[in-house]
Amino acid sequence: MSHPLDRPVLSALCGARQAALAVRAGAAMRFEAGYATFAVCPDPTIEALADLAHLDMPEGVLITVEAQDMAVPQGMVVVKDAVLAQMVLTAPAQFSRTGIAVEPLGEADAADMLALATLTEPGPFYDKTHRLGDFVGVRHDGRLVAMAGERMKPDGFTEVSGVCVHPEARSRGYAGAMIKVVTDRILARGEQAFLHSYPDNAGAMALYHALGFAERARVNMRVLAKA
Template identity: 60%
Template sequence: MSLFHPLDRPVWSALTSRQAPLALGDARALRFDPAYALFAAAADASPESTAALAALNISANGMGLVEAGDMALPPGAVVRAQATCVQMVAGSLNAGGKAVAFEPLGEADAADMLALATLTVPGPFFEKTHRLGDFIGIKQDGRLVAMAGERMRLDGFTEVSGVCTHPDFRGRGYAGALMRVVTARILAQGEQAFLHVYAAHAATIALYETLGFRVRSPVTYTVLDGPG
């Protein structure tokens, strides 16, 4: 029986359940295929597991750990960045919200999605990140100006991620409106929605609270580089 809540270790939970086909590694340590995400996790804090985590390829983009508790770092890894985030969960949506015209995004939009995410940096976003879940977006004259979608998926939970708006189109409520749609779809499937946000971003946390998300737990986000 698991000794932790699945959301305490979302990366491990995702890679050992619904996103196992994207996992690289073994029973001691796993990571997402680097083309999809930089996230990785060891099975536990044992020397064997942390050594296995170190043996996984730390790609040019690095390796990301998301943990609610302390976790030993793999030997030889160098901490590029570390930040305290909060994990937020929604089991229902608050009433209200702005309705916007949106459309599904797919392979034909992959280059535009990567370009928008690279410009706005909503979080790590790579060549195949858009394949982690369903994404929707808003276009103006054929130009993608806002999007939101899904990232980590584990039993009973799906993460809302990739939420971003082009700087020229901010202040129009696009992010909140798209998040509401993505979250509603997750809830309609009988799951809970969750997300991660930097703890210092009080205004963003407040926005998510207006949608119905609540702070569940602090988590530590660590980005590692390989030795040398």
């Protein structure tokens, strides 16, 4: 049996916490528009993958994340292919957040969160992405300058995502402090924290290792658009 994180989108959309966000077309499914563009076809045959092209795509693209390489679905074209390092928290480290006030973020902060994500591009982030899980942030003079939170939630796991810091507020320890808060909450629920990173992002990889994450596998991310 494969590991749940080999097909994280499938595991999340079939899991107890996020199944209600699944939108289907034939054999394919995706997160509800506005939350995320992640999509999956449980049956990886070429015939079944064609159903991905029948999903609604108001954002213009769909994203698949799979341990195994998949065929390009009929009726779709590849916008981007990338390999990601999938990391799991194996040895939580101590991390000082002296002087860093990490605060919870919610619906009232949605516009600020979307603006920060649009500026910094931590990954796909839309007007409802902040509702996928708990988010925290750091404000400076009232302006949101950093945030981090949760995204995909396969049973027993929660993904750390949306980690971003305003260019004018970097190198202050904000990212590490926020990830520590997010992962502590995940662990307190009895779940395992995981995340995805570009393996050639040396700064991010160094931080994740320092926080106690270890690489579990390499997975394939593919951005698809209709042909």
